Amino acid sequence: MSAQNPGPRRDTRGIVDAADLFAHVRFRRHEPAPALRPYLEHYWLIDWDLAEPYASHVVPHPSVNLVFQRYDDSRPDFLELSGVGLALATRKLSGRGRVCGIQFRPGGFRPFAPGYAVSTWTDRVVAADPVFPHADPAAVLSPERDEDRVAALDAFLLALDPRPDPQAELAMELVDRVRHDRTLRRVDVLAREAGLSARSLQRLFAAWVGVGPKWVVLRYRIHEALEHAESAESVDWALLAADLGYADQAHLVRDFTATLGVPPSALRAGASRA
Known part of the structure; x- marks a missing residue:
């Protein structure tokens, strides 16, 4: 594989008014397991507990994201597949919740879903169940410690057995x-x-x-x-x-x-x- 990333990005490129976002939510990036680093940018974790609704705005990178999500126990935990977004993405947050996201390197997602051209999901956000039917969102979202969530994300991706491409x-x-x-x-x-x-x-x-x-x-x-x-x-x-x-x-x-x-x-x- 090509050279691995040096670690999670420290910049905030693409986030509109990052300081305001970080004042409303707990945002962290983490590095995946060594075997996954050739394919991934990083994991990104967000937790929030808001008295008032808040809208975040992001100019997406040319990356696919898989996002495990939990919202106020108002619906079961779920996993979404977010293709490369062509325009500004706005996400409205309210109450309590958390997400655990996987940002793939541009070009790094297809080894995990080799049967699909990545353009299949361009500018689309869809339920990931048809592509990853064995995903267990609760296993990723339930741990309180970041390192346990990261371990669950590693286990999910490693089980998919990505092959060099x-x-x-x-x-x-x-x-x-x-x-x-x-x-x-x-x-x-x-x-x-x-x-x-x-x-x-x-x-x-x-x-x-x-x-x-x-x-x-x-x-x-x-x-x-x-x-x-x-x-x-x-x-x-x-x-x-x-x-x-x-x-x-x-x-x-x-x-x-x-x-x-x-x-x-x-x-x-x-x-x-x-």
Whole structure:
């Protein structure tokens, strides 16, 4: 497999007003078992006990998530499969609850469900029972200690016996290249460096990532723009647009607004969108 991740991400890229979210919920990330690290970004755990409803907003990564969920004992514990989200995701929380999520590396999910192209779930959130009929959400959600929940998540995934997949490995390597190399702005360059035709690259991304390579480039650039919008008192948007590979500021603002529903100017540092 390709190089393993160095551990759970410490950044908050994609979370709109992360400080406000963390003020309302207990949010943690944990590392999976060594055998699972080639496929996963991390586990993410959230617990809340709210006097008033709260809405969180996330610009999704190009990743599939499996999310074990419990809400106020109002319904049985359940597991959802969340494909790559194409737009801003809003989740409304109220009362008491907890979730235990698995974020896969882009390209890393299919070894756990090899019978499905990942594009099957793009922009969809569905019950995961048909794909993982033996999942036991209560076993994951009931423990109080984080380490016991992590152990239950490890046991669930290891029982699926994921096998090395050269296509998954290639997809993960290419997405990592897009994520970390800000000079990579053209899909034809990525295809050429991978030794693939543009059509073969598109097919690879559809089957193992769930979205096209151009979309992945755009999403990571929007994550960077959001991070700048929320962390800086003032942003030179023309300079940032050029740095992110946009033809001009107008194109960046257009893509940002289409993704988040508001222009960059509406997101001053520390402002809540809820």
